[in-house]
Each structure stands twice: as C-alpha cells, then as structure tokens.
Amino acid sequence: MLQRLFRLPSWRGSLRRLGIAVLFAGVGSGLWYMEEREVRERLSWMGVPTWERLTPLSLHRVLRNDGFLVGWSDVRVSALWASYVLRADSAVDVGERPGFRRDWRTLWPVTPDSYLRSGYDRGHLAPNYAIARVYGPAAQRDTFLMSNMVPQRPELNRQLWQRLEEVVIDRFVPRLGALQVIDGPVFDADFTRGALSRVGLVEVPKAFYKILVVPGDRPQALAFVMPQEVRGDEPLDRFLVSIDRVEALTGLDFFPNLPDATERALEGQVDATGWGLEAVANLPGRFD
C-alpha cells in the first residue's frame, strides 16, 4: 500500500515541489539573516544588548528603523533600549518636527494620544534632532514612532535630558568623530509595583540611562542615569555612573561582543577624562 502510494507520480511531484520550497525558504531566510546581521552591525557597535539571565521580562524584539534600532518588550509595553551611531562627517539640514505616529509592529495599541493629560511627555529615546542631522528626514520620521517614546516628566525631557542630547550631538560628536549611543528606561525593581504604574498600557520608568562609547581598539565610555524627578538645571556630571551600574539596574548586557578584558575595563569604572564634560555640564537648556 505504502509502496504504491510512494510510486504515484503526483506524490513524487509534491515531494519535489516541497523540496524546492524548503530550499527557497532556507536560502531566503539565510539571506535575510545575513542582511539583518549586517544592518545590526552597522547600527550597533559590538552587538545589540542581550540578557545574562533569561526570564519572561527578558523577551524582547529588535525593531529596525532608518538610522537606529529599538529593543521592544511586549511585557513592559515599552522599548528597553534604542541604539544608534552618531557621526560628525554627515550634517543634513534638519526640517520641521514631523508628527508622532503609531508603530504597528508593537502590536499593542500605543497611539500618539496614549499619554494625553497624563502629566508625562512623549520623550524620544533615539533623539529627533541628532538622528535627523546625521541620517536625514526618513530617519527623523522614524524617531517619532511611538515605539521610540517613553513617558518622561517635562522637567527631565525638556531640560536635563535635552541638555544632555544637545551636548552629545553639538560637543561630543564633533570632538570625538563618532559615538555609539544606547539609551533607555530603568524600571521599578519591584515588578508588581512597576506593572501597576502605567500610562495607558505603557509602563512608566523610574529613571533613564544613556551610554556613550567612542568606538575603537581602546574604547572610552560615559554613562548616565537620570531619575524622573529632577529640577532640570542640575549639572550633567552629577548623574555619571559605570556601565556595570546600568547593567545592574536594567538586567541588560551591553556590548556583548567585546572581549572580556576590554569589557571589564570599559564597564567597571567611571572615567570622564578626555570628554570635556566639566565645560559643558552646566550649559543652560533651551526651554527653561
């Protein structure tokens, strides 16, 4: 019976077609994987953030945008990180701010009015101005996707955080040539309490981190953690931390492809020499 079935021409034809389909799927996904890896390497120095311990909270997806990547968590209903490279050799004229837009890839209904009358700003992770300046208008539009927004208190978003963004693109990038930046939210260590603190569906962070790295054989790094509750006029260097501290607060492992010895030296200490931070730590904001 089986042998007769096996000899049927239509059955063998189906097998052949299946084989061809599997071959195409294999080659196609292989090409997709290579393309994806190439894009990630271009947009994220030494690997996108990963996790040391696997828990439900560590599940996240990488959303690819023009000029930056976002690590999206369907548990937090929030981005966990945004990663981008800023270079001094590209300077595009920056146009008007485009509108905020829903990102359908998040699946969760996070819309431009999700933060309405909540007391929180829609704060950019990958910044509008710097991304637009380096990557142009299409990338600028992508920074206004709701998947790139976090609920931020106005005093932080419009003052302290804005001052940091301005120093990064106007001072550090011209001074150092190129910077790898990763930033994102810090959530309540108590998961239940955090899960209850939401704007719409989006979990409200307790603080935000920003990591800056000058790529190269002897990389230099600077890391900040800024809480929601600030006045806005504090000196930037008051918020310096080590990358190890950011990893402890977020559970993320940054720059996983770094050789262990380099990673230990880069991430274990706070070393601001060479950045000229003191000179810009107290520059006034534009909107206070």
Add this chain to the structure above:
DNA sequence: TTTAATGT
C-alpha cells in the same frame, strides 16, 4: 542651522 513638548 537650531535640538522639547503640551494644549487650544
């Protein structure tokens, strides 16, 4: 050249 965002 101009970097944030809300609310009306």
